[in-house]
Amino acid sequence: MRIQVNSIRATTRIFLVTMCLITAGHxxxxxxxxxxxxxxxxxxQARKAALMRxxxxxxxxxxxxxxxxADAIFRHxxxxxxxxxxxxxxxxxxxxxxxxMYKQSIDWLNKYIQLKGTNGQYSLDAIQWKKxxxxxxxxxxxxxxxxxxxxxSLDYDIDCGPSGKVVCPACKGDHxxxxxxxFGDEYKTCPYCNEQGILTCQEYNQLIRGxxxxxxx
Numbered sequence: 101m102r103i104q105v106n107s108i109r110a111t112t113r114i115f116l117v118t119m120c121l122i123t124a125g126h127x128x129x130x131x132x133x134x135x136x137x138x139x140x141x142x143x144x145q146a147r148k149a150a151l152m153r154x155x156x157x158x159x160x161x162x163x164x165x166x167x168x169x170a171d172a173i174f175r176h177x178x179x180x181x182x183x184x185x186x187x188x189x190x191x192x193x194x195x196x197x198x199x200x201m202y203k204q205s206i207d208w209l210n211k212y213i214q215l216k217g218t219n220g221q222y223s224l225d226a227i228q229w230k231k232x233x234x235x236x237x238x239x240x241x242x243x244x245x246x247x248x249x250x251x252x253s254l255d256y257d258i259d260c261g262p263s264g265k266v267v268c269p270a271c272k273g274d275h276x277x278x279x280x281x282x283f284g285d286e287y288k289t290c291p292y293c294n295e296q297g298i299l300t301c302q303e304y305n306q307l308i309r310g311x312x313x314x315x316x317x
Contacts, residue, residue: 151177159191167198175251183259186215190222192251194229202237204250206230211253211308214269215260254309260301270307273297291315 158173174192178184193208209230216223260266267273271290275297279286291314292307293299299307306312 151180155185155188155191158195162191162195162198167195170195171199178251178256182257184253184256185259186212186220186261187222189215189253189258190220190226193226193233197229197233197236200236201250202233202240204252205233206237207252209233211258214304215258215266217267257305258301258308260304264301265298266301266304268293268297268299268307269304271297 154173155177158170158177161167161173162170170191174188174195177188178192181188189208189212193205193210193212196202196205196208209226212220212226213223213230216226218224220226268275268290270292271277273293273296275290275293275295277288277290279288290297292303292312303312
């Protein structure tokens, strides 16, 4: 009987030790995962910080009249980021005006205005630059001038900011689209946004590409 008891005790000790080792292994694996995730977050933050510094250098060159250098930097940032910061849409649009790329300027400034409305840091400036770009673009069309290497925002995902939402550009946030008809105005519920006239960032990017399907066609 004593031998059986000792055998059971020994088996129990082995089992407990094994369970402790397994638990410790799981804990170490969990810690390793947390460390790996934290490292990935730090690397992403460092990458974003480096891109923001690069963006700032582009703004510096633009403010000092070196528009081609600024353009090269802005294009590099555009090619690197996963989601385009809203401020970059303004800077790139403004710098494009200086380079005489008026269609490109209008496109990017319009994106900033759509995202920020009248409350953005550069909203008033963006509206003024866009008006000037539109005037120059009309003149350019009259002379049939063709600018090469236009970079249009349809090729990029635009970052809508922390809220992840934006006022619907189709209805201007009214949730109603007004169409001028021969027999008066026609009112139609906007088929894209919610009842508050808002789009998610994903819906907005699909809409500007013409890929957002109407909710109530």
